[in-house]
Amino acid sequence: MSRERPSGRGPEPPWLDPDREGEEEVALHLELLVEELVAEGRTPQDARREARRRFGDVDSARHASRAMTRRHNARRGRARMWGGFRHDLRQAVRRLASDRIYTLAVVATLGLGLGAVALIASLVWGVLLRALPFPGPDRLVAVWQDNRLEGRPEDLFSPANFLDLRASATTLEELGARLFFANALVLEVDGVPETVLVQRATPSFLRALRPEPVVGRLFAEEEGEPGRDAVVLLTHAFWRERYGGDPGVVGRSLTLGGRASTVVGVLPPSMRSLNPEVHFWMPLAWDPSVHFSMAADQRSVGILHLVGRLRADASVDRARSEMVALAAGLAEEHPESNTGKGVTVRGLRDELVREARPTLLAFAGALSLLLVIAAVNVTTLQMSRASVEGPAAAVRRVLGAGRLRLVRLSILESVLPAAAAAALALLAARWAVQGLLALDPVALPREQEIRVDLPVAVATMALALLLAIVSGIPSAVTSLRATAKDLARARGSSGGRTAQRIRSTLVAAELALSVTLLVGAGLLIRSFGVATEEDPGFQHETLLSSYLEVPESRRGSAEDVIVWYGEALQDLRRLQGVEGVGLVSRVPLQARSVLTRLAVEGRDVPEGERPDVEFRRAWPGYFELLGVPLLEGRTFDAGDSSQGEPVAVISAVAMREIFPEGDAVGQRVRWSADPAVPPARIVGVVGDVRHFGLDRQPVPELYISSSQAPSTSTNVLVRAEADPATLLAPLRSRLGALMPGRPVPEVELVAELARASISDRRFNAVVLATFAAAALALALVGTYGVFSYWVSNQRRELGIRMAMGAAPGHILRLVLGKSAATVLAGLIAGAAAAVLLARAGASLLYGVSPTDPLVFLSACTLLAAAALGASWLPARRAAAVEPVETLTSD
């Protein structure tokens, strides 16, 4: 390598040869030293020897010198590379800034697409993909009783069936149970009572999940026995909120449900995924005094949700076949309760996300469509730009710019807008996730883990980069291919008919995809609309709901309780603005289910085949208060006392299903598994109530008169004369006064419960509508871009036509005709695709057909109008072409 290479870049050559440099530096030093010594009068030979002596280690000096040169070379190289990069970067920024419309269009297009990606990826990642927050999550299974007689493959287990299964299972390392319902208990802190929710689970349940306690320990096996179960675990949220995250809480004693219990530990936040609402976990002891169906030998009533951990050598399939065989054995042993009862085994993760799956799949589908639209748009923009840029690239190429430089430049020009778009997208998605979660979708079971986090950000950035590079390929290829020949014909107006055809096809595809999204959004919006309009079966607008509990001192006998309720009702009715008051064991639209088996007297039906009905206790006047119509017989009245014959009222669906001959009134039914509870006579049939939500079909209901068989607590419904919201505070304080020493209950608006019952539908509709709006915007940008590019390319031809006498109206029709053909093709393809997709997603719809003509028609009309509008502007420009000007210009 020559040191004396022509530089021109600076005073020193950029690359130096380390060996030569080292040699030269040491040689110079020695020579100068020799000269000095000779000047002192030594002989040259003597001087050379003395110089070598004084100099000492020549090798290490050369070595150091070489190292300096190498270091210099390396720094030089880096600086040069960065310098070139900075130069290209500046140039790319300058070019993008000068082409502002193009840059904004690309950033907006990619930003919309990537924003949707980040948003949906956060949801999907948070809900579906992130591993269950427990050790060995893939080995966790959910086990259900498969109730074939009633067609419920995910029924709850009874204690005896659970204990038998647990004793025999060999494929499971551990199998545990939790009560499927949380208990509301009173927690007393310094004499102030408050209601908390307690989740009961067997010690084995926690051993199966293996959550890592934040402080303390989990339950010991013997703490699952009645009498030894006075221990509690705090949930993480409650520990933070109430105890400020104090580890010293372990060992403290709490008064919970009137019983002293010891805190043994704090559960990690991950336990929220099983039950987000509860404050405490307690051991599930087989104690019939808590609830009659909690006896260890209780086999017919299902109350338990099971979770098991597979042995290392077992698969879900093996566990399933073992469980099914064990269930068959139990059915033979206990035919009276277990006939037709199998087992369903499923991975726990599937279990937790099952409800959300159709929604998220629909979102993912919508997202892919949007992303394709964005990609198509960017490609179209790039193609248009590349064909305009062609000449400029040719100039640079002919002037001798290196291939590498050109490729680097065009990649930079793609990457910069993509990076900007990704950054904007992530910001927007962060904000949108908050907004979406504010809609409170119940269908997203693990919403506490949904956020735009690092993996999502990295994925979005990677996708942006990929899109940038892919979309940069056409223009990179163009600039490499550009030659002097291109310069010569650069002014030609052909612009490539093939290219224009490709662009038109891309626009048609974009429009088709947008139609699909618009139809999907339309169907979900209609579903939400239908559900909102649905009649819940009672007048809910002016109702408030709360909770009443009979004070200890007034619980002497059933009669005492009834008297207290009567007084409480009187008291509440006197409140200013109250029109009426009623009592019911569970508030409609709160979606809590309590089922009971109904045995009709005189029918010989085995227990397992008896019909299930939803069970409620209601006080006389309840149906009148709610406005539930009486269809037959009578409702409860003041004459239904604890001395009289127990009476019951059933709903219309119950009558249809259980008494198809219409002879319900007058029949006697047993509704409790407890033989001490007397049967009740059906005295009336009332209208159906949508107890589980506006969009849920009514189910068979049985009402028992609470003035005959009261429980010590009940829900209370209050009808306001006018705006129920004004009663919230006065009602609350009156309830507090009625129950001194008890927690003051919350008061809720029933209309709010109605809205909450369909919040998932609103969530779905909002998400898809957002996507559809984004798709529409992108399709418009694409349509406008392609046609205005076509018009500017055709100026010359249009000018000739005008000069030959074509009227501006004719030109307008010509352009619009071209666009109409494209739009029509897009609409037809899109509508066809929408039919298929809507059928696939029919489970998300409510009260609207997947091929609803109104939705299809509106979507197509909207898109056609918008697309024609977008091509109207370029068409106007075409019609305004000055013939002389285009013919004379260049």
Added chain:
Amino acid sequence: MSNLDLIQGTLHVLVLRSLAGESRHGYQIARWVRERTGGDLRIEEGALYPALHRLIRRGWVAWEWGTSENNRRAKFYRLTPKGRRQLQKEVERWRRYATAMGAVLAEDQA
């Protein structure tokens, strides 16, 4: 007086000090040291180069090519601003050291 062996770290200070006024090439640095110490501090001149390399790595010294007094191409070393600050620190340190030592030895003689 016999030649003194260099105390560890001294060479660095010497090199830095030699470059304080102007940039020099290797031979000039060696000669400056020799003349300023009157030959009392004897260094192997070749050892300058590893020392220079270390000073470069610390960012105290930089170099560029120039022309020597006999019109030869030579590498000229100079102080960087960082090196200049380092030299000030080193000088201060040596002064304090020398004063302290001087005081101690003076007492001994008294």
